[in-house]
Amino acid sequence: MEAKELVKIMQEHIAAAKNSGLVSFTIESIEKWVSDDLTKLSDKPSQSAAEKEHHKNVTIQAWLEEFKGYQLQNVEMLKAVFQFGGAALKSAILINGGAAVALLAFMGAIFVGKPDVSKELTCPLMTFTFGVLSAAIASGTSYFAQYYYSSKNDSAGNFWRGTVIIFVFFSYILFAAGIVFTGNIFS
Numbered sequence: 001m002e003a004k005e006l007v008k009i010m011q012e013h014i015a016a017a018k019n020s021g022l023v024s025f026t027i028e029s030i031e032k033w034v035s036d037d038l039t040k041l042s043d044k045p046s047q048s049a050a051e052k053e054h055h056k057n058v059t060i061q062a063w064l065e066e067f068k069g070y071q072l073q074n075v076e077m078l079k080a081v082f083q084f085g086g087a088a089l090k091s092a093i094l095i096n097g098g099a100a101v102a103l104l105a106f107m108g109a110i111f112v113g114k115p116d117v118s119k120e121l122t123c124p125l126m127t128f129t130f131g132v133l134s135a136a137i138a139s140g141t142s143y144f145a146q147y148y149y150s151s152k153n154d155s156a157g158n159f160w161r162g163t164v165i166i167f168v169f170f171s172y173i174l175f176a177a178g179i180v181f182t183g184n185i186f187s
Contacts, residue, residue: 085164089139092171096131099178103128117185124181131174138167 103125111118145160 085142088168089135089142092135092138092168092175093132096128096135096171096175096178099175100125100128100132103182120185121182124178124185127174127178127181131171131178134167134171134174138164138171141167 103121107118107121107125141160142164145157145164148154148157148160
């Protein structure tokens with residue numbers, strides 16, 4: 001109840017008392033009157049309090065909906081990060097492994113006729129093989145990153161995520177180096 005409403009009620013009671021012929025009030029009668037009216041008024045919330053409560057509930061609902069949307073967006077972004085990370089790991093293993101297998105098959109075919117060229121292809125083959133190893137290490141260390149993130153240890157999770165990124169990037173560099181080494185042999 002607001003102060004204006006309380007004053008208005010008091011004025012009404014005083015006017016009613018005057019109209020009935022009362023000239024003065026005793027302290028006991030004022031205490032009883034205030035106590036009775038407060039008991040009646042406390043049972044009903046004022047309109048402004050109800051409006052405030054409604055406004056608060058609407059605001060909370062809006063915040064909850066905004067939070068749900070934010071959480072949904074974060075989940076979808078996390079799924080995308082996992083997909084892209086998995087694709088990067090798979091492609092690093094695939095391109096280096098495929099190049100190593102193709103080079104081995106080529107070396108086997110030419111070994112009989114040109115053993116010198118076959119020996120020269122050892123360096124590119126090792127480069128592709130280390131590329132596969134680097135990607136495999138990245139795949140294994142990604143477990144540690146996820147473990148620490150799920151344990152709420154973000155600093156350790158960030159360290160292992162950085163390690164994974166470095167190994168995948170190194171795997172791609174080794175693939176490019178293997179291509180250059182192979183090209184130099186045949187040029």
